Amino acid sequence: MNKSFLAVCAASALSLASLIACAPPQKDNSDGETSSGVKVSEATSAADFGGMDALVAAAKKEGELNVIALPPDWANYGAIIKAFSDKYGIKVNSAQPDAASQDEINAANQQKGKSTAPDGFDLGQSVALANTSMFAPYQVATWDDIPAAYKDANGTWVNDYGGYMSIGYDSSKVPPLLGVNDLLKPEYQGKVALNGDPTQAGAAFSGVLMVALSHGGSVDDIAPGVEFFRKLKQAGNFLPVDPTPATVESGQTPVVIDWNYLNATETKKLPSWQVVVPPDHAVAGFYYQAINKDAPHPAAARLWQEFLYSDEGQNLYAVGGVRPVRADQMATAGTLDKAVAASLPVIDGPVTVPSPEQTEKATKYLTDNWAKAIG
Numbered sequence: 001m002n003k004s005f006l007a008v009c010a011a012s013a014l015s016l017a018s019l020i021a022c023a024p025p026q027k028d029n030s031d032g033e034t035s036s037g038v039k040v041s042e043a044t045s046a047a048d049f050g051g052m053d054a055l056v057a058a059a060k061k062e063g064e065l066n067v068i069a070l071p072p073d074w075a076n077y078g079a080i081i082k083a084f085s086d087k088y089g090i091k092v093n094s095a096q097p098d099a100a101s102q103d104e105i106n107a108a109n110q111q112k113g114k115s116t117a118p119d120g121f122d123l124g125q126s127v128a129l130a131n132t133s134m135f136a137p138y139q140v141a142t143w144d145d146i147p148a149a150y151k152d153a154n155g156t157w158v159n160d161y162g163g164y165m166s167i168g169y170d171s172s173k174v175p176p177l178l179g180v181n182d183l184l185k186p187e188y189q190g191k192v193a194l195n196g197d198p199t200q201a202g203a204a205f206s207g208v209l210m211v212a213l214s215h216g217g218s219v220d221d222i223a224p225g226v227e228f229f230r231k232l233k234q235a236g237n238f239l240p241v242d243p244t245p246a247t248v249e250s251g252q253t254p255v256v257i258d259w260n261y262l263n264a265t266e267t268k269k270l271p272s273w274q275v276v277v278p279p280d281h282a283v284a285g286f287y288y289q290a291i292n293k294d295a296p297h298p299a300a301a302r303l304w305q306e307f308l309y310s311d312e313g314q315n316l317y318a319v320g321g322v323r324p325v326r327a328d329q330m331a332t333a334g335t336l337d338k339a340v341a342a343s344l345p346v347i348d349g350p351v352t353v354p355s356p357e358q359t360e361k362a363t364k365y366l367t368d369n370w371a372k373a374i375g
Helices: 052-062 077-088 101-110 125-129 180-184 202-214 223-234 245-250 260-267 298-308 311-319 327-333 338-343 356-374
Strands: 064-068 091-095 120-123 158-170 192-194 255-259 273-276 282-292
Touching: 052 064, 052 077, 052 298, 064 101, 064 120, 064 298, 077 091, 077 298, 077 311, 101 120, 101 125, 120 125, 120 298, 125 202, 125 282, 125 356, 158 202, 158 260, 180 202, 180 223, 192 202, 202 223, 202 255, 202 282, 202 356, 223 356, 245 260, 255 260, 260 273, 282 298, 298 311, 311 327, 311 338
Parallel strands: 064 091, 192 255
Antiparallel strands: 120 282, 158 255, 158 273, 158 282
């Protein structure tokens, strides 16, 4: 669950270890040309293939798609992967499902030129914006439905889904959680886990930001959040374990700071699991979708993007409790599943979404200070 919505109103702040050994050589798909004479690896829309049918045919010819860091319980990716594979008859190879955003980039670099390299990425903001040179620009068929604030103008990256930062806890093991400061109480000793390293994972970054806001910090000052975790570690309450569904259900991580949709998933399996989104310090964030410019299956990578941003793909995201980036446009058009839409969380009050510049500044502070605080 280490992966580093909202249509945020204008007033809100806008926002591996590799498997290299003995890997087979890369399939030479990227040098192929589309019917329009454009290299597959340089196609920027389905039109470059001669239309959607031609893109589907090219992807089926490749026959495989490599994804990475997509846990089945994260944003409904298990069902999304199955639906894509069933629809197009393309085998999906899902590697390192519990990896962090930075692990995705590391894998792409380490496996460059091999058929096992990731075809695409699903990244937290800070990691995505630091690695745009690795992405291939592409505009999906529903491009015009995606608000300008949630995409690069050239299609280098596009936001796909988002949610709120939350605290999940097992009410059978710890007292009711009324606020962030409760986490410092003796009753929470050795029980509080953060989803990942905030210098590498988007969920952890947003968790530290949420705590910073609750302690007088701001989107421009994440230091109070780092200081809180220093105190949490000093009190013996910080649990240096990356939470997963297994650690939650076994009781190893009774308190987890993570995205609301991931914590909400656990309530279906563990009735005593409760989820709190601090109403006065709500932090929201979108993840970034991008195509690896060195994708070993470049047509399948582009078809995957088309599927994710189609009505079918966006509704499948919503089933996972996240807010798909096209939610508002689909609601207006009547294509957003109404029952699913009604179940999406709504927060009354200010919502903070850091801008790329604010994220870059905060990430630098975390890089310089996080390890010292919890070491």
